[in-house]
């Protein structure tokens with residue numbers, strides 16, 4: 001790519017400048033060998049250029065890219081972003097705010113990677129390029145970014161945020177903010193939405209330290225705040241299936257947030273900590289994104305997403321959920337679809353609930369815009385992508401939406417609430433356990 005071609009790529013459209021944008025019991029994870037388990041060193045410029053050079057610029061990925069679909073700007077496409085990274089790493093392009101905005105606009109949903117016939121490792125390339133960028137950032141700014149990410153991936157901070165969310169909503173402060181129309185200010189609107197959703201999803205998770213557990217349940221940094229109900233439901237269901245669950249007292253982060261935001265060393269440390277806590281035990285998690293990240297560690301390659309895990313258990317014939325005459329739309333997070341091989345197990349589990357009408361959310365191959373910290377950092381694009389989901393939701397009028405990823409759950413929940421829709425957003429396991437408990441309550445009342 002010539003320098004003029006690369007410059008033309010960033011400058012072609014003015015529209016975008018406004019968008020700153022398995023196995024049963026053999027699932028035991030490998031015992032931790034720390035020296036072997038350490039992750040590969042940060043990718044060098046040469047490594048990254050090697051990955052980028054795999055791209056033959058065929059453009060077959062373009063129709064699959066959600067950001068390109070919105071802006072129709074080559075620099076917001078996978079091919080364009082790869083070209084920008086090449087231009088930057090070979091010193092033909094400067095890392096201007098505009099170039100950075102195009103790279104930051106990527107959701108890392110990896111739809112392009114799945115579509116690429118040349119098998120370009122796009123996710124690895126963008127993670128590596130972001131790490132190079134962060135390394136070149138002035139120390140104070142890097143420190144500030146790192147501190148924010150550290151807070152967002154800290155269970156204690158997230159728990160505190162959840163308590164604040166309860167106060168914010170419970171005292172009526174949230175309604176005051178709406179009445180005063182303060183949500184017209186972007187930063188207030190973003191935090192208002194997040195707090196409103198956290199007030200619904202948060203639920204304390206108690207440690208359950210036992211030695212003879214059949215599985216470790218992964219909680220992670222945001223498990224209690226964003227998926228507290230799912231964790232409680234998983235424990236309940238496992239115990240009904242005769243499985244003993246251990247919940248470690250250390251709620252450690254998987255590191256995904258740091259990895260996708262340019263802090264690979266912090267991400268490696270976090271994942272290493274997970275291997276310390278959970279290595280050598282069967283590990284199951286309710287968050288598809290965390291499980292995808294954990295599986296990259298040599299000691300945790302057999303970590304399982306909870307629906308896959310439960311689908312493979314032997315269910316007693318007597319364990320049948322109560323019927324539910326409701327319509328469910330199944331949202332499939334990118335991490336589940338692209339990194340864990342799809343969510344067929346979610347559909348099989350939900351099929352256990354008699355009378356439940358289950359359908360996949362249309363365009364499940366398109367990211368909803370949550371994408372880790374993306375919903376905070378790129379609120380316009382995140383809202384535009386969410387609006388596409390809401391269009392289908394308004395059209396199909398489900399009673400319940402289920403998803404296996406905490407970020408997607410918060411984003412979708414905020415969207416349905418803002419739209420005034422009376423729709424629940426749940427983890428699939430929550431729904432199953434609710435129907436099981438419903439049956440138990442009914443029979444004990446007879």
Ligand code: SF4
Pocket residue numbers: 054055056057058059060061062078079082112115116117118119120
């Ligand atoms: S499909 Fe693959 S090779 Fe083709 S432009 Fe996209 S990333 Fe490059």
Ligand code: SF4
Pocket residue numbers: 064065066067068076077078081105106107108109110111112113122
């Ligand atoms: S990861 Fe997603 S948003 Fe980023 S370039 Fe690929 S398809 Fe587009």
